[in-house]
Amino acid sequence: MLKITLKSILDNKIRFFLTTLTVTMGVTFVVASFAVADSLRDTFEGLSADINEGTDAKVRADRPFGGIDDSVPLPVSLDYLDDIRAVDGVASAAPTYFVFDPPVYPTDGSGNEVRTFNGPPTAALNWTEDEVLAQMYLIEGERPEGLDEFAVGPIEFADFDFVIGETYTITLPEGTREMQLSGVMQFGFPDNAAVGAVLTVFDQVAIQQLMGFEGVAEEINVRAEDGVTSEELVERLQAALDDDVEVITGQEATDEFNDAFGSIISVIQTVLLVFAFVVLFVSTFIINNTFNIILGQRIRELGLLRAIGATGKQIRRSVLGEALVVGIVATIIGLLLGFVGALAIRALIEAAGGSLPDAPLPLRIRTVIWAVALGVGFTLLASLVPAYKASRIPPIAALRSDGVGDEGNAKLRYLFGGLLAVLGIALTAFGLFGASGTRNVLSLLGGGAVIIFLAIAILAPLFAGQAVSALASPLPALFGSTGTLARGNARRSPRRTASTAIALTIGLALVTLVSVVASSLKESVDRQLQQVVAGDFLITSEDGNTGLQTNVVDALEGADGIATVVPERSEFVQILGEESQLDGVSLDTVDQVFDFQLSEGSFEGVDVATSIAIARSYAEDNELALGSTVPVTFFSGVSRDLSVTAIYDEDAFYSYIVDNALLEELGVVRSIDDVVVNVDEGLTEDQGRAAIEAATAGLAVNIQTRDEVIGSFKQAIDIVLGIATVFLGLALFIALIGIVNTLTLSVFERTREIGLLRAVGMTRRQARRMIRWEAVVIALFGALLGVLLGVAFGAAIVGAVPESFIDRLTMPWGRIIVFVVVAVLFGLIAAIFPARRASKMKVLDAIATG
Amino acid sequence: MSQASPTMTTAAQAVAASKVYGAGDTQVVALNQVSVAFAAGQFTAIMGPSGSGKSTLMHCLAGLDTLSAGQVFIGETDLSSLNENQLTLLRRDSVGFIFQAFNLIPTLTAIENITLPMTLAGTKPDQGWLDQIMATVGLADRAGHRPSELSGGQQQRVAVARALASRPSIIFADEPTGNLDSRTGAEILEFMQRAVRDLGQTIVMVTHDPVAASYSDRVVFLADGAIRDELMSPTADAVFDRMRALGD
Numbered sequence A: 001m002l003k004i005t006l007k008s009i010l011d012n013k014i015r016f017f018l019t020t021l022t023v024t025m026g027v028t029f030v031v032a033s034f035a036v037a038d039s040l041r042d043t044f045e046g047l048s049a050d051i052n053e054g055t056d057a058k059v060r061a062d063r064p065f066g067g068i069d070d071s072v073p074l075p076v077s078l079d080y081l082d083d084i085r086a087v088d089g090v091a092s093a094a095p096t097y098f099v100f101d102p103p104v105y106p107t108d109g110s111g112n113e114v115r116t117f118n119g120p121p122t123a124a125l126n127w128t129e130d131e132v133l134a135q136m137y138l139i140e141g142e143r144p145e146g147l148d149e150f151a152v153g154p155i156e157f158a159d160f161d162f163v164i165g166e167t168y169t170i171t172l173p174e175g176t177r178e179m180q181l182s183g184v185m186q187f188g189f190p191d192n193a194a195v196g197a198v199l200t201v202f203d204q205v206a207i208q209q210l211m212g213f214e215g216v217a218e219e220i221n222v223r224a225e226d227g228v229t230s231e232e233l234v235e236r237l238q239a240a241l242d243d244d245v246e247v248i249t250g251q252e253a254t255d256e257f258n259d260a261f262g263s264i265i266s267v268i269q270t271v272l273l274v275f276a277f278v279v280l281f282v283s284t285f286i287i288n289n290t291f292n293i294i295l296g297q298r299i300r301e302l303g304l305l306r307a308i309g310a311t312g313k314q315i316r317r318s319v320l321g322e323a324l325v326v327g328i329v330a331t332i333i334g335l336l337l338g339f340v341g342a343l344a345i346r347a348l349i350e351a352a353g354g355s356l357p358d359a360p361l362p363l364r365i366r367t368v369i370w371a372v373a374l375g376v377g378f379t380l381l382a383s384l385v386p387a388y389k390a391s392r393i394p395p396i397a398a399l400r401s402d403g404v405g406d407e408g409n410a411k412l413r414y415l416f417g418g419l420l421a422v423l424g425i426a427l428t429a430f431g432l433f434g435a436s437g438t439r440n441v442l443s444l445l446g447g448g449a450v451i452i453f454l455a456i457a458i459l460a461p462l463f464a465g466q467a468v469s470a471l472a473s474p475l476p477a478l479f480g481s482t483g484t485l486a487r488g489n490a491r492r493s494p495r496r497t498a499s500t501a502i503a504l505t506i507g508l509a510l511v512t513l514v515s516v517v518a519s520s521l522k523e524s525v526d527r528q529l530q531q532v533v534a535g536d537f538l539i540t541s542e543d544g545n546t547g548l549q550t551n552v553v554d555a556l557e558g559a560d561g562i563a564t565v566v567p568e569r570s571e572f573v574q575i576l577g578e579e580s581q582l583d584g585v586s587l588d589t590v591d592q593v594f595d596f597q598l599s600e601g602s603f604e605g606v607d608v609a610t611s612i613a614i615a616r617s618y619a620e621d622n623e624l625a626l627g628s629t630v631p632v633t634f635f636s637g638v639s640r641d642l643s644v645t646a647i648y649d650e651d652a653f654y655s656y657i658v659d660n661a662l663l664e665e666l667g668v669v670r671s672i673d674d675v676v677v678n679v680d681e682g683l684t685e686d687q688g689r690a691a692i693e694a695a696t697a698g699l700a701v702n703i704q705t706r707d708e709v710i711g712s713f714k715q716a717i718d719i720v721l722g723i724a725t726v727f728l729g730l731a732l733f734i735a736l737i738g739i740v741n742t743l744t745l746s747v748f749e750r751t752r753e754i755g756l757l758r759a760v761g762m763t764r765r766q767a768r769r770m771i772r773w774e775a776v777v778i779a780l781f782g783a784l785l786g787v788l789l790g791v792a793f794g795a796a797i798v799g800a801v802p803e804s805f806i807d808r809l810t811m812p813w814g815r816i817i818v819f820v821v822v823a824v825l826f827g828l829i830a831a832i833f834p835a836r837r838a839s840k841m842k843v844l845d846a847i848a849t850g
Numbered sequence B: 001m002s003q004a005s006p007t008m009t010t011a012a013q014a015v016a017a018s019k020v021y022g023a024g025d026t027q028v029v030a031l032n033q034v035s036v037a038f039a040a041g042q043f044t045a046i047m048g049p050s051g052s053g054k055s056t057l058m059h060c061l062a063g064l065d066t067l068s069a070g071q072v073f074i075g076e077t078d079l080s081s082l083n084e085n086q087l088t089l090l091r092r093d094s095v096g097f098i099f100q101a102f103n104l105i106p107t108l109t110a111i112e113n114i115t116l117p118m119t120l121a122g123t124k125p126d127q128g129w130l131d132q133i134m135a136t137v138g139l140a141d142r143a144g145h146r147p148s149e150l151s152g153g154q155q156q157r158v159a160v161a162r163a164l165a166s167r168p169s170i171i172f173a174d175e176p177t178g179n180l181d182s183r184t185g186a187e188i189l190e191f192m193q194r195a196v197r198d199l200g201q202t203i204v205m206v207t208h209d210p211v212a213a214s215y216s217d218r219v220v221f222l223a224d225g226a227i228r229d230e231l232m233s234p235t236a237d238a239v240f241d242r243m244r245a246l247g248d
């Protein structure tokens, strides 16, 4: 039997190639997903281990709440340095600083600013006398000392125009400073791929003064004397120091860092795997369909085998054997191609504006196990039913002249498909309305969708015949006999048409779903922003995320043409015992730039030192009213009892607001997120921009109009939508292969018929056209069904999402039409190969076959 | 060459036609310098032992296959001068076919199958002619049925009707009754005979059956790729005797 299986594969290389290709793509995606995530994980784990190499203990400010990824590090007082050094067993201790996107940066000899948005991420940091504590090593020149010297990292030195010994301009939060480049320094682990950062290095004194760290350190790193373990060191330090500092071992610091990055990487991995699953799921339908068609074609051969003594079991094994070979070959190729796929994913993420370290791609045993399990598993799963059916072929089939007109048992189909549909809809509905927790909701929705798709696949043959007839009805009028033949072929086997189309349906349903949700979200965000944002301009730092210093506010306030200036800050705090975001604004003017829909109390004329404004929904949740006392604990550990002086209805953007003066008084913030500006009434947009530019001349700021801000929100949604569409597009590509496969098999199956048509005078061109239109009809059927499902799913999700997030269903009709057109084009493309085969068919061979 | 040039009354003709399959040791000479003409308005049967080259001759005459040497003409057209597309159009417009089985397109109804060559050509069938054919083959009430809903005999009658419908200059039939019982076969043969006698068609039919050959006007005997004999106005017995003689 094995020989027969292998012969069957060898005799049908194209079929084998196409089915293998679909599984290969799925496996490739799985492997690529793991490889990308593993490489990220390796890079960051390596980085944190490298950074903490040689550091036995870390002393840092005790956080009242939250983890390391929740906010900027809380500074620790340098007064502790002497206490630490006095502890028995301490070999050395030094303050360390590491600031990403620093507000302090040099400009090179050619006038290029060394900033993140000019290339790789930038960071400013210090070196330490005991080199292992900061892992900064000199590789050229001298280490920078004092306020007049700086050093750069090797990347900066190579990519920018710097000469050691020359003097360069350093931009500071306020003003500039001329400093001399003393040398080049680098981390002790230059081979870690995450160290693609551009570094600016100062000594301890300079970094403290230039970046506002006077008297504090981000962390104090400590090295133990020989013979003292990290644990002993931590214990001794903890005992010697006050309660407001926390001491951890270097290993704990490494673990903390890994956990923080690990969870982000797991999210990336999960998202990629979901896409990979979609691809495999779609492939399953194609394999299943292919095996069903093959079965129909081989029925006489299999019947003959049965007649001469093959058992049903042997037949079943032979079909499963072929599936196994497809699965194994696909998995092996997929494992190899996975690395190409991983590079493609990286390129795609980079193209969308992200950046991933260029690290080696590891192949883990776990990845191999998943690839084999999914690749082989899905293929076998897809061939189970065909294998079972094959084993039931009676020997008499060998004698019957025509193939199987097997359309199955309609009643059973209705029943089973119907049950699945009900189950799928129930799961989806429960996911949308009943369940809580993102993870639960998503698994229920995903499971529901899979089951609904299965149900549709089972039920589709029942209506595919009529649907295809309807879709194809204009063909005879348009193309005469070739149209009639194409229509006849498309509806000849509703089951086959449906199974071929379903792959396209799934792909298109998902793409449409994502589009519907994204366009609804975009519209909702747009409307909400249009409604509530009243400010004319938004001013941010040039790169958008460094933050601004108060000099920008000072420059704007009272300047010509500027009416209102509202700086915004956000703080991570604990309110009523719960961690939350607290926003700082100018309370007396904020309602001029933002429509809060104030319902109780007032923003203006309140005591800013004790006032807090609260969104109505939060007030209700916490049973707060005007005048209630709200205890707030700031990240520094300071607590303050505030009193509710305003309650407002618009809760989509701000939940708690205080005045900037309060935050400044408490000394808990270092920079301003952005500044909202209203220009004088009557100024045009250009005049307003000019007024702001004039006021902020010499400051590195980015000025956006209200419409530009809203546009950039929408653009962000579009980028995510774009990435999702590209990944889901893979599923569409697989669907394309599915159509090619089915048509090729159909053409093969209809060899005699096509030969006859050619004998009685069908031209090659007519033969091609016939196949082409059959493909278009199948594709159109799949596409319309997919769009229908996608719209329905999308509408359900939009309906289930809270109003404050998406408040209106918006149909992206333009896009949907494009999807359908693309699907039809796919049909045309899919037809190219089989149509050529049909038209090239030798008439005589065709007639002689069989 | 000159002695074999086609005349107006010749519907199809082979001139020194040779067909060789394979090469070297496995070489098979299927047709060996065959020269034969088929007069217009005549019903010719080609007979001969299995493997004698009947189908090959027919395929070459019909433009389905090409010769190794020699010429074939349909009417006055030298088929070797035509390219693939021209051959297709010639088949569509001037040649009709009836095969032993698998004559019909399963997705088309009987009437759609019958008019297929014309709809492929984009021409309108002559309704009067069509009605006449449908009446003659007795399928008027079956016109809208699919092949799967017709008996084997009915299917063959549809095939004959299709071959006639476009009024080709010649119809080739390869064992058209091979799959039918003798009574149904007789019906088809009578019908083909009438098409020649009453409607003026030209038919060339390959058959193994002396009874079937007796419906023809002329029988051409083929053996080992060459014409061995021929018989005008044959009877079944006469054909049977000649066949026996060839077999020896």
Ligand SMILES: Nc1ncnc2c1ncn2[C@@H]1O[C@H](COP(=O)(O)OP(=O)(O)OP(=O)(O)O)[C@@H](O)[C@H]1O
Pocket: B021, B022, B028, B029, B030, B048, B049, B050, B051, B052, B053, B054, B055, B056, B057
């Ligand atoms: N494609 C081919 N390749 C090689 N040899 C062939 C091919 N087709 C036919 N032949 C050979 O050519 C010879 C004539 O074949 P042909 O099919 O014309 O015979 P036939 O008279 O129609 O026989 P039958 O009565 O069995 O149908 C045979 O010897 C056959 O084996």
Ligand SMILES: [Mg+2]
Pocket: B054, B055, B056
């Ligand atoms: Mg033959």
